[in-house]
Amino acid sequence: MPSAIVTGATGITGSAIIHHLCKDPSYGKIYSLSRSNPGYSSPKIQHATLDLQTSAEEMAKELGSSIGPGGAEHVFFCAYLAREDPAELTRVNARMLSNFIQALEITGAVKRLKRFVLTCGFKHYGVHLGHCRQPLREDDALLVEEHGWPPIFYYEQERELASASARSNGGWEWVVTLPEDVLGYARGNFMNEATALGLYCAVSKVLPGAGAQLPFPGCKANYFAFNCWTSANLHAKFCLWAATAPGAGNQIFNVMNGDTESFQNLWPRLAHRFGCRIPSPMFPRGGVPDSGGFGGFEATTVRMRTAHPLKEHEHAIGVQAEGPPTLFLQIDPEKWAKREDVNAAWAKLRERYNLDQKAWEKATWDFLTFVLGRDWSCVGTMSKARRLGWTGYADTWDELEATFVELEREGVLPPVDQLKKDFPA
The missing domain is CATH 3.40.50.720 (NAD(P)-binding Rossmann-like Domain)
Structure with missing residues (x-):
């Protein structure tokens, strides 16, 4: 054995x-x-x-x-x-x-x-x-x-x-x-996308003056880009x-899970799960660099120093990679998480549901900045493994929701059903 x-x-x-x-x-x-x-x-x-x-x-x-x-x-x-x-x-x-x-x-x-x-x-x-x-x-x-x-x-x-x-x-x-x-959870490990996303949604639900809206922090191009998760x-x-x-x-x-996803599909489902409302319009200033932020939140633009890796293939595909890679977010997650009103809303959730303060302190807001701010897709193929007999598949939304359930069980996120009862829209 x-x-x-x-x-x-x-x-x-x-x-x-x-x-x-x-x-x-x-x-x-x-x-x-x-x-x-x-x-x-x-x-x-x-x-x-x-x-x-x-x-x-x-x-x-x-x-x-x-x-x-x-x-x-x-x-x-x-x-x-x-x-x-x-x-x-x-x-x-x-x-x-x-x-x-x-x-x-x-x-x-x-x-x-x-x-x-x-x-x-x-x-x-x-x-x-x-x-x-x-x-x-x-x-x-x-x-x-x-x-x-x-x-x-x-x-x-x-x-x-x-x-x-x-x-x-x-x-x-x-x-x-x-x-x-990667979507998942390990006790005491908060370096994952689901934790930061879940905290953003839960706090947005109870943030005073926001009307339980769930604005997408990133750019419009990211909202419609295609991505894959594992x-x-x-x-x-x-x-x-x-x-x-x-x-x-x-x-x-x-x-990868085997499906291809986009926030244009995932974000409304996140809003529904946490009892939030989708803003209309989602991108009031166009959702492009230098166009400003959403409401009273601070936007951010990050122009990266490297070239696009597409440069390695531009002769083969006949398309030149233009300009430096740029991240744009109509709501800067790192600055959002430091706001006084946001921290007061988190404290209200923490005390009411006995949540783990370390989850807030160690949440990877900087990773959200990258994941939601890029204006390019990120999709791979699993043909190589499939040819050798791999048949595994997982639905990305199902896996994300299962991770949220586990985070609720571990006291990282508030129990969503109770959250919606305590804070009706």
């Missing part, structure tokens, strides 16, 4: 993988590794506190005592450390992965390894830099630094992983997954599939 090692066990993707490993009867032992104990109760799980920022030798000592030389057939690496500087981000995360693999080699645990699954993301394509050619394909050219692009840390991780696999002389294979805008549960199922699927070894895969 195979066993598995999961790093980043307290994160959204890592905890989802552990959850699905526990449900899979084919796995007998699961080693969860993280800096803090997530408190999993399954008898399958053996937790070890591990700091991936330490040296390979130090990690080997910890792994040797907690896992031993037996190791595991499958490793799921979901650990990530955020850094502002792209070069430092690359250095830290590549070193964590490299040292961890070396620690497995030192202990001899790598001898049992069959596949190593690394979770990366759509930054692999440069979607954080600007408009990319759509749909995103796994064989798209990399945005190399020699062409003037900033470092993308996933590239160095992917090189480290492939190099380590090559050292094994065919002993084990690697898989890289590329999810996009359920943490679906990604976990994909990782378990990729760990054993014939032909999936030494491959990079896009992992």
Whole structure:
């Protein structure tokens, strides 16, 4: 009966993988590794506190005592450390992965390894830099630094992983997954889009003088753009599939829900769920850069320093990428979250429903600025995985709503049914 090692066990993707490993009867032992104990109760799980920022030798000592030389057939690496500087981000995360693999080699645990699954993301394509050619394909050219692009840390991780696999002389294979805008929840982890969106909607419901309106913070182009999301549960199922699927070894895969969505569809559904009203017009000033904000809220325009990644393909597609990438929001989420009236509304919700203050303090408003402010679509294809037999699918709205329900259960968001009763429109 195979066993598995999961790093980043307290994160959204890592905890989802552990959850699905526990449900899979084919796995007998699961080693969860993280800096803090997530408190999993399954008898399958053996937790070890591990700091991936330490040296390979130090990690080997910890792994040797907690896992031993037996190791595991499958490793799921979901650990990530955020850094502002792209070069430092690359250095830290590549070193964590490299040292961890070396620690497995030192202990001899790598001898049992069959596949190593690394979770990366759509930054692999440069979607954080600007408009990319759509749909995103796994064989798209990399945005190399020699062409003037900033470092993308996933590239160095992917090189480290492939190099380590090559050292094994065919002993084990690697898989890289590329999810996009992951929807899910892990206790104490508020770095996800659903938390910030849910808080924005709940506070907008009770904000004095706003009439329970739910204005879209971003630009009009974003409202009508097409995007894709990834359920943490679906990604976990994909990782378990990729760990054993014939032909999936030494491959990079896009992992999305399988549908294509747009805020023109999602935003009215958010408003209905939280008992809010859709403003009419939604974009009173046109929803374009330098046109001003919505009502009394402050707008923001961010002109990015890089070129659009589409520049790499302009000769092939016959279209030139024009102007610098620009983010425009008719309501700046970061400034909105600092307003006195907004914080008073949040405090009212927090006290009435006993909500977690840390959720408000750690919500990723800056991520909303990017996700809602860009004027380009972000859609990938899953044809590569489909050809190998992957059939998984999830409805994005269903996954978003399921995440909201979990956030309500954990005291991050107010219970929506009670919210609508207490604050009727």
